[in-house]
Amino acid sequence: MDIRLSGVSHRYDQTEVLRDISLEIPSGKIVCIVGPSGCGKSTLLRLIGGLEQPSAGEILQVGTPPTDCLNPLTYVFQDFALLPWRTVHGNISLVLEDHGIPSQDADDIIQNVLARTKLSDFAKALPKQLSGGMKQRVAIARALAVNPAVMLMDEPLSALDSQTRELLMDDLVNLWTRTPFTAVYVTHNLAEAVRLGHSIVVMSRRPGEIREIVHLDQPLEQRGLGNVEMEEKQKYLWQLMREEAQAADAELIHV
Amino acid sequence: MSDQVNTFTIRPVPFRGGGFAPSSRRWVGLVVFVVLIALAEMGTRQGWISALTLPKPSDVLKTFGELYSTGLLWKHLSVSLSRLIVGAALGASVGIAVGVMIGLFSYVRAGLVPLVAALFPIPKIALLPLFVIWFGIDEGSKYALIAFGTFTPTVVATYGAVDNVDRGLIRMGQSFNLSWWSIVRKIVLPGAMPGILSGLRISLAIAIILLVAAEMLGAEYGIGAYILEAGSLYDLERLFAGVTILSILGVTLSTCIGLIERRLLRWRV
């Protein structure tokens, strides 16, 4: 299933947040959205997932999601959004409970996603016992459990320290390589974008418009640390964004 | 000059980080109790505390013993506890229900928050005669008074707790297409539980206070009636025995809620 945005604009009262965004998110690819803070990239993600309605333009699902997909558009949040009173197992079963799945099948699904995210040993742990990286892996496992058509990832690694971030990026690459999934990945971190994105959408400061879409052809599993081509891309992206970031920063101070 | 300073003033850096770190000293509370009681006992025995001012702690204990051995303790305690349990259960459950509704529905909030704010400061004791007419002089008015007294603080605590439930979690629930009822049951209610329980702590203390007030009218038995009777008879031993029972009741209830909290809120960091 693809997602198509055409002429999407959005405003909160007087403030124009997004202006005329048209974008194609192809099935089985990861699209990264980068931009300076306040450019509306998180808003864009909420619009894509239907948590908010755009002021103008339309967002379309092209094709039908697979039949075993429980929640076509599934988010992974920056703050993990795990229920602290439920165990890892309980947090994942939460999103299966409303679908009338027999408990044996649900357990199988949970075992499966826990195995894929290397969390099998922590099924009974409470979120407070887990590190930040583990928590985000639980959140990813939860997202995988509903077999989403598109994963909407809102700065999923921003709350983590840099080592954990590296580890999780490896995990995500492995996950994708084994079973490619479709994702919209919002981040302000260019290293993440060049590591995970098949295409990278660079946005201007508010009101957010698309500056440029950069395509990266190198397969994900080959984009390790110190990859020269990636460094080049990242440098290029930074040049694109630098002025915008500076202006956005100054703007925030003057407000 | 700097050389001189360096050669003459070698000493350890002074420690300035002491205090302001409360640590557990359980026994101190007990010692305070014991010392106060011992002082009272000494004073009343030697006469520098007059019999009008304080009863002998040992006499209070004896009164307590008599109360126990005659079976009256249980008679008073059982009616009081049933009043407390029925009244508080009624008030707290309706309070939680209304509080959750206020937290969830804008119209209910707009309609009821001013009403609750208007009801909250009313001294419930003042309404007792009215309750007697509405609910009868027997158990009805007592249940009503305690229920009403626990209702308002529970409502306020509950809707505050619902308001404070992490919006991110609710958004997460919506993003996974959970039904409205699932979100309320699995996210809002457990998330509001810490606030509700700490509200309940206050509500139950109020319930104990109101127990005495409720037993002012038409109660032959009950801890509150016992205390009031002792007061009107100037029987300080009984008065103190009754007050002690109330204190123990309060501590017990508070401990119970503590246990429930520890059980239900194990997940808290």
Added chain:
Amino acid sequence: MISLNRRKALALMGGTVAAAGLSTPALSQVRKITVGALRFTSHSASFIALQRDYFKEAGLDVELKFFQAATPMAVAIASGDVDYAVTAMSGGLVSLADKGAIKIIGGALSEEAGIDGQKYLVSDAAFQAGVTSPAMLDGKSYGITSAGSSFHYMGSKLAQKEGISMSFKPLQKVGAIIGALKSGQIDAWSIVPHIAKPLAGSGAVHIIGNVSDVLPDYQVTTVFTSAKNAADERGMTGDFLAGFSKGVSDYNSTMIDRAHGDDGVNEMVDLIHKYVYADRPREKAAKSIINGTMRLNEGAAMNTASLQDQLSWFQSEGLVGGDITLDTVVDSSYVKTLG
């Protein structure tokens, strides 16, 4: 404290002398004391003695201090804030006496055959259901202020005499009892005639008997003071009782024996009206004041037999210690004892 009193007294005396010129006889010693009172007709003796200067003649400068209920008044005596007061011998009073705080030194109000006294009342609901005499109160509820109050005593004695059992509902305040009786929440009560009669007149309650039938010579209220005054201030206590007795005497002769005719009654009603029902117009108050007339004990004499009966009842109910004797509670050296 005494010096302060004396200084105050001297200042006051100076003022009095100045105001009255030299006609006032020079008083050798004027003691300033505080007398506690409730705004009830049964406290009239104190009002009369004050208004007609009987206290002053006895060498006392009396300040009246008004209370809402007997309980705080008794506590005020115990704490020394009030020197003398009149109230029923409740369990609380006995308890305070047992703690060495107060003493009963005389009688005030008593039931007397032939004179309208306290009434037993039933609610309209109970009356309609057929409770028309005290004997029919078996199994009914009876309003009292608190355990060990005079209401409790009167109800319990009634039950004893009729061989019935009633449940006693403590309601703390007279107002609450009246409300409960009117709305039928309780079935029966007993109260002084000036409250009983208007209530019965409204039809909400019915009078079904006289307390004096159950408790002839019932010593309803007593004069009491602190144990210290009773023991160490014999002169002052005697002076107080002398002044008080003159008030009693005036009250009985005018209001009951009508020695001065209707004019006398009217004059006395005016006097009492200053203190009782002051918020009501004279005509309405007069009716209540006259309705409330009960004989006060001449010479503050007290009926020790009745007091003993009350004490024994408190003890049988377990309300006060069983080892308390009447001597602990009563100092009978001041006035004549009856019974």
